[in-house]
Amino acid sequence: MNSLVVFLQAAEGPAGGAWGTIAMFGLIILVFYFFMIRPQQKKQKAVQEARQAMKVGDKVITAGGVHGRIKEIGETYFIVEIAESVKIKIDKASVFAVSEEAPKA
Known part of the structure; x- marks a missing residue:
């Protein structure tokens, strides 16, 4: 990358070098x-594909x-059971x- 900078600075010449500046921004x-x-x-x-692949019965962890x-599974939500009869x-x-x-002992 350093050689590119040197090349662009050399190409500017005495006229200013608007093209060199444009090339650097690019x-x-x-x-x-x-x-x-x-x-x-x-x-x-x-992440989006993984969410779409989830199905009823999968174990999940929320952001919290x-x-x-x-x-x-709804269009924009999940109903998650976190304990027996607690959804x-x-x-x-x-x-x-x-x-x-978890592996069974």
Whole structure:
């Protein structure tokens, strides 16, 4: 990347170098896209796909740390049973993880 900066500075010459400045801004935008924006979009897509794959009976953990089992799935919510006969309605966006079954001893 340092050689690119040197090359762009050399290309500016005595006339000012508006093109060099534009190229540097373009390079900064590309770096932000590939190292920050794109990975975050991939992560959000994976989380969304995991939420859509959840089904009744799956164990889940909410953003607040509540563990439970899905009893009903709505368009924007889950009904989660957190204890026997204790059910709560939570937004789908607040479910971040599906807990794995603990190995039986």
